Amino acid sequence: MKLNKDDQERDTDKKRDDKDDHQYWQGPSNDGKKPSFRPQNNPKNRFALMVFITLAITFAYMFFNSASATDQVVPYTTFISYVDSDQVSSVEIKEQSQIKFSLKNGITAQTRIPYFDDGLLQSLKAKKITVTGSVQEISLLQILLQLLPWIIFIGFTIMLYRQSSGMNGKMMSSLGKSRAKEYMDSDTKTTFNDVAGQIEAKYELEEVVEFLKRPEQFTKVGARIPRGVLLVGPPGTGKTLLAKAVAGESGVAFFHTSGSDFVEMFVGMGAARVRDLFEQARKHAPCILFIDELDAVGRTRGGGLGGGNDEREQTLNQILVEMDGFATTTGVIVMAATNRPDVLDPALLRPGRFDRQVVVDLPDIKEREAILKIHVRKIQLEDDVDLKRLARGSAGTSGADLANLVNEAALFAARKKKTTVSMEDMEEARDKILLGVARKSRAMTDDEKLATAYHEAGHTLLHYYLDNLDPLHKVTIIPHGRALGLTVSLPERDGYTKNRSMLLDWIKVTMGGYVAEELVYGETTTGTSNDIKQATDLARRMVTEWGMSGLGFVNLADESEPLFLGREISQRKDYSNETARRIDEEIHAILDEAMLSTRKILTDHREELDVLTNELFEKETLDDNQIRILLGFEPWVATPKTIRNPAKKKTRPTKNDAPTEGEGEIAKE
Structure with missing residues (x-):
């Protein structure tokens, strides 16, 4: 089987890597012909070998020592009986504790003195037995055996210390290293074709791509490409995807990291990682350095409560210096993404740093x-x-x-x-x-199911008798999430502003379920809590933010919030108690006006409310077409108009006009 050039290179690299696992480079040999390799001298391997040899010698000594100890061991009383019977020819006493004796028949034996016997020497002398004395033999191996536990303990302690010191050194040296992942041209396959929509954002970023591909086109006319591009937008809108597309289109190295990667428990490590990151980027220039979730380290300085030396601020200061300082070099374009541009430090957003902000907003209908x-x-x-x-x-x-x-x-x-x-x-x-997830398994009694159907029918019926609402999509009494029923509208196009009439009509829709329960049962249920909250919030914003009340053109809503304090702690009022009373009066006036209108519509069309409720009780889910057929309304057809004609009680609403521009809304019980 033949290998192509790439396969041969990979095979050679693999063999070289395998060899490097067991050998290290020594340099050219003395004759200068071929490089030589020498086995690595690993301290761990040496220590393990020494322990193995020591244990082997110990076991060998114990084996041979036990084999050589062939003398018979007898009790001390037996030895005394041999002496008394005149069978002992010679005695050798060692260290006043061990006796080795020879019988007259040539047999040798040994015993141990259990106590100090003063009469032993007199007895041996009386029997004319030859007595000699000697000291205990001490060998080097015996000493090693006695010291072996200490040797093993000390060696193990040294090994642990060297390992821990080596790991600490490696850990300390790695703390200052950047954790950014590098993606080369072959790794980034994303292009602008993979990003749908965001036409304006892509147009802004095309200049960055052109600069990375053809920088001389800009430098000839004296232009300078922005050093930093900040992608701003809600979560999930494609900020990171756009950054990858820029890297894929330009064909340069791409470094990806996040703001939290710079945060460390050790002081100064965040700034060290920033320095290392920009140093790597300069070595690969031209390149793109992408920092995701920049607000993790880019928040406004001086916002803490405790004062002192803030590690996050040191990291931010290092980013500011690296982006536009004395040692700044060209060829490194910093891109960053954040969901909170309002909390970023102003020094980050000035020209020379992140001097271009690209808004990546939620997509429209197209x-x-x-x-x-x-x-x-x-x-x-x-x-x-x-x-x-x-x-x-x-x-x-x-x-x-x-x-x-x-x-x-x-x-x-x-x-x-x-x-x-x-x-x-x-x-x-x-x-x-x-x-939310449809909870079809939730068991409701028929009374609860009927009450939910009346509630949702109250929401639904108002869509056919109000002028400024999006067309209805469907209504269901199948529980979704925490809601027992849902009424969903379906906008024809996206809307970005709403007038007072639209907001009032939507407040009336939120009141539909409350009024329907009140008309049918004479009382309401706890299922109206979310409707009341929606209506109250809208009315309050109409008064305090949008100037849609008798208070006129004035902003009475406090939208400021300290960075490190909760809204409850820092809440304050910039108006008098008299103004607060007038705000409450205006809110109640809006809600009362909407309630009267809602009650009149549902009272006038009570028959249709009952028919719609019964059908919803049976089928549980109805869409717009089914409701129109049920109530005798003509099919809805869109026209170029933007305002729909009001419905007429006798001829039924025609819905021949297109809906107003506005976002789809969901009325929940």
């Missing part, structure tokens, strides 16, 4: 459709899947949410043992993400 098309490329769709309708029904979602939606739809299809994904799977996945 961008959501484009994002869905990218994520459904790897799954098989059925013909009934309408991505545009899904994009309409997912207002306010990010690219990450849409990716999760497609994945959840594929999981729903797999649970049903299908190989394709249908529109029903997509709808279920969207409801799960936006509304």
Whole structure:
């Protein structure tokens, strides 16, 4: 079998790596012909070898010593009987404790004196037995045997100390090293084609790509590319994906790290890692250095309560110096991403550092459709899947949410043992993400189910008799999350502002469930708590923030909040008690006006409320078309108009006008 050049190189590298595991480079040999290798001299291996040799010698000595000790051992009383019977010819006493004697028949034996016997020598002298004395023989091996436990203990202690000191040295030296991961050109395959939407953000970043590819095009005219690009936007909008796309388009090295990687328990380590990171980046210039979640180290300095030396501020100071200081070099473009640009230090945002901010906002309806098309490329769709309708029904979602939606739809299809994904799977996945998991197993009594149906029917019916609402999508009394029922609207397009009429109509919709319960049962339930909260919050913001009340053009909402203090601790009022009383009066006036209008509409259409409730009680979920057929409304058709005509009681609302621009809203019980 033949190997190509790449395979041969890999095979050679592997053999070299295997050799390096057991040998180290010594340099050229004395004759200068070939390099020589020498086995590594590992201290751990030497110590293990010494212990093994010592143990082997010890066992050998014990074996041979036991083999050589062939003398018979007898009790001391037996020895005395031999002496008395005149059978002993000679005696050798060692250290006044051990006796080795020879019998007249040539047999030798030994015994040990259990106590000090003063009459022993007299008895031996009387029997004319030859008595000699000697000291105990001490050999080097015996000394080693006695010292062996101490040798092993001391050696083990030294080994542990050397290992711990080596590990501490390596740990201390690695603490100051950057943890950034380097991705070369072959590792970053993402391009701008993989990023749907974000046209303005990509346009801003194309200049960075052009500078990295053709820097002379800018330097000839004296232009300077921004040294720092800050990507700002909500979570999941694709900030990191855009940074990877810039690296993939430009074909340069890409260093990725996060703000939390600089945070360390040891003082000065964050600044050391920043220095090491920029040093690595300069060696690979031109390159891109991407710092994710910059607000972890980039918060405004001097915001702490305790004062003193703040490690985070030292790290931030080092970042500021590296980005624009005396030793600043070109070729390194710093990109960063954050969800909180409002808390960043002003020194980071000045020209020369992060002097360009690119807003990566939530996608609009066209961008959501484009994002869905990218994520459904790897799954098989059925013909009934309408991505545009899904994009309409997912207002306010990010690219990450849409990716999760497609994945959840594929999981729903797999649970049903299908190989394709249908529109029903997509709808279920969207409801799960936006509304919560459907809790079909929750058991409700018929009375509770009927009360929930009246509540949701009150929300639903108002969509057909108010002028400034998005078209209804569906209503359900199947519990989702913590809500017992849901009424969902479906906007035709994204809206970015709302007028007073729109807000008042939406307050009326939130009151629909409360008023329906009151009309039918004469009392309300605890299921209206979320509706009351939504209505009150909207009315308060209309008065204090948006100038939609008798107080006029004035901002009475305190939006400031210290960086390290909670809102409850720092809450304050910038207005008098008299103004606070007027704010409460205006809020109640808005809510009372909306309540009167809501009660009149549902009272005038009580028959339709009962019909809709009974149908919802039976089927549990109804969409817009089913409700129109049930109540005799004409089908809804979009037109170029932006305001819908009010419904008429006799002829039914026509819905021939397009809905107003506004985000999709969800009324929860």
